[in-house]
Amino acid sequence: LARFSLIPRQTGFFDKFKKVAQNNLDGAYQLRDMLTDYQNVELKAKELFATEHHGDKIRHEIIAKLNKTFVTPIDRDDIDKLSSALDDILDIMEAAGDTFVLYKIEKPTPEAIAMAEVLVKSVEEIQKAIDRLEDLKGLKEFWIEIHRLENEGDHLAREAIAHLFENGIQPVDVIKWKDIYEYLESAIDKCEDVANILESIVLKHA
Amino acid sequence: LARFSLIPRQTGFFDKFKKVAQNNLDGAYQLRDMLTDYQNVELKAKELFATEHHGDKIRHEIIAKLNKTFVTPIDRDDIDKLSSALDDILDIMEAAGDTFVLYKIEKPTPEAIAMAEVLVKSVEEIQKAIDRLEDLKGLKEFWIEIHRLENEGDHLAREAIAHLFENGIQPVDVIKWKDIYEYLESAIDKCEDVANILESIVLKHA
Amino acid sequence: LARFSLIPRQTGFFDKFKKVAQNNLDGAYQLRDMLTDYQNVELKAKELFATEHHGDKIRHEIIAKLNKTFVTPIDRDDIDKLSSALDDILDIMEAAGDTFVLYKIEKPTPEAIAMAEVLVKSVEEIQKAIDRLEDLKGLKEFWIEIHRLENEGDHLAREAIAHLFENGIQPVDVIKWKDIYEYLESAIDKCEDVANILESIVLKHA
Numbered sequence: 001l002a003r004f005s006l007i008p009r010q011t012g013f014f015d016k017f018k019k020v021a022q023n024n025l026d027g028a029y030q031l032r033d034m035l036t037d038y039q040n041v042e043l044k045a046k047e048l049f050a051t052e053h054h055g056d057k058i059r060h061e062i063i064a065k066l067n068k069t070f071v072t073p074i075d076r077d078d079i080d081k082l083s084s085a086l087d088d089i090l091d092i093m094e095a096a097g098d099t100f101v102l103y104k105i106e107k108p109t110p111e112a113i114a115m116a117e118v119l120v121k122s123v124e125e126i127q128k129a130i131d132r133l134e135d136l137k138g139l140k141e142f143w144i145e146i147h148r149l150e151n152e153g154d155h156l157a158r159e160a161i162a163h164l165f166e167n168g169i170q171p172v173d174v175i176k177w178k179d180i181y182e183y184l185e186s187a188i189d190k191c192e193d194v195a196n197i198l199e200s201i202v203l204k205h206a
Numbered sequence: 207l208a209r210f211s212l213i214p215r216q217t218g219f220f221d222k223f224k225k226v227a228q229n230n231l232d233g234a235y236q237l238r239d240m241l242t243d244y245q246n247v248e249l250k251a252k253e254l255f256a257t258e259h260h261g262d263k264i265r266h267e268i269i270a271k272l273n274k275t276f277v278t279p280i281d282r283d284d285i286d287k288l289s290s291a292l293d294d295i296l297d298i299m300e301a302a303g304d305t306f307v308l309y310k311i312e313k314p315t316p317e318a319i320a321m322a323e324v325l326v327k328s329v330e331e332i333q334k335a336i337d338r339l340e341d342l343k344g345l346k347e348f349w350i351e352i353h354r355l356e357n358e359g360d361h362l363a364r365e366a367i368a369h370l371f372e373n374g375i376q377p378v379d380v381i382k383w384k385d386i387y388e389y390l391e392s393a394i395d396k397c398e399d400v401a402n403i404l405e406s407i408v409l410k411h412a
Numbered sequence: 413l414a415r416f417s418l419i420p421r422q423t424g425f426f427d428k429f430k431k432v433a434q435n436n437l438d439g440a441y442q443l444r445d446m447l448t449d450y451q452n453v454e455l456k457a458k459e460l461f462a463t464e465h466h467g468d469k470i471r472h473e474i475i476a477k478l479n480k481t482f483v484t485p486i487d488r489d490d491i492d493k494l495s496s497a498l499d500d501i502l503d504i505m506e507a508a509g510d511t512f513v514l515y516k517i518e519k520p521t522p523e524a525i526a527m528a529e530v531l532v533k534s535v536e537e538i539q540k541a542i543d544r545l546e547d548l549k550g551l552k553e554f555w556i557e558i559h560r561l562e563n564e565g566d567h568l569a570r571e572a573i574a575h576l577f578e579n580g581i582q583p584v585d586v587i588k589w590k591d592i593y594e595y596l597e598s599a600i601d602k603c604e605d606v607a608n609i610l611e612s613i614v615l616k617h618a
Contacts, residue, residue: 099570371516372516
């Protein structure tokens, strides 16, 4: 009494997105751990790079699967957009981590650590949302929270940058820290981009 | 002799876009007024923030309406893109205004004021274009003008930034003003993004 | 025994994209030549500007053609996206060239020249890919190479910027060179955006 199905269930894409979201979370934890336990920084940056590389691999699997799949569970274009935006988050986290090494930063500021915490929370919300993507339900609470976190990150970044100018620190250090704060803020922003893509996918299937 | 219509006319979206465009214009005027009459700057930045917050509210109304509407007058995806790009303009204007406070800027430069004027003109053109969006006619003149203004803004920004390096001013002031010029230019650029979205909507319905 | 066709073959778009790709390549060569033979810099920046202006002209021809064409060989939306991304590459190259003039740069660094070389290679790969776009075949090798070049450009930019902080150079020079390296990297990044659009066009027609 086999059940036949002309269109095989395409759970594969959702599984792969879950892998990407988990991998991004691994990267966010690595970045936070680098900043809160600031030693062996070069090694930690290399581990974050390996995570980013692993993310690229899953992204290519998604693109390859898209090549071989005739009927996709969500629009081809949205699969592509979502995969690309998730990839961007990890790319920027990796660049942020690497910048601590390249700029020979001696010690992270409390502001950088606070921003890394907001980033971790945003990436956690995205992981929870991706976990529910297949049901297209209950995602709203996640993107509301991601928008709130983006506002918090934006506020932290502005305060942190303003603070640089108040402290009479060296101009080159202003340049360095501005870059780092902007990377961290930009990674949080990218989480909001993912939330917007999820929102638009849900709208289409509502 | 009632006339029935299976698909109710969806003028609601156009009305909401007109509200967003008007709100953006309010923000542009607030920013210009802050720079040309540079006093009570913190208060003025707060008023601009309130305008930005009001814009977010209308944006959420548009998204909510999209959720409840089966047949939209223009593509769902374009409603989303247009709404998002209009939102970006005001976000950046608000960030520009706030930066004057955060960086404790004593006095706006003539270059910043000139860029704010170009920004006001761009936002005015967008408002006029949005007013005509429902007819899908006569929009071309607006986006030609918006492209021209973008070129002007780009030129002003380049000159302003080059000028910073010629004046032997302090490096931290170079950093501050570069940020402000880049915000202003980026807000003008976003107006061009809106023009491109309008152009692509017209193309689809041509 | 004529063969009739209700839908005329629309090779026109491909021809125009080839023109854009060739024009971008002209711009990339002009930028490289400016940096490797650093004299008459203002004149060379003006020539690059003329090339950019010519690119805008072809872009408008594409948009106009889109207005008059009912059935397009690839999605209207993709024609618009591809044309816009190709335009971005040249815009940024022009801005990079102009920055050498505006910032009164005395001599290009070896890092800037290395990045310009990677940029030339990326633009060459795009031109080869656009040449084959009509067949939708054999494009994969190009975008793999473009992704590789983007990684190389990213690495070069990071090293170049880190190097600025190691050399004890003046803060304003750090600011200037960071800008130039970021323009060059951003132009290379835009080539990757084009590769991603080409990839997605091929996916749709696979």
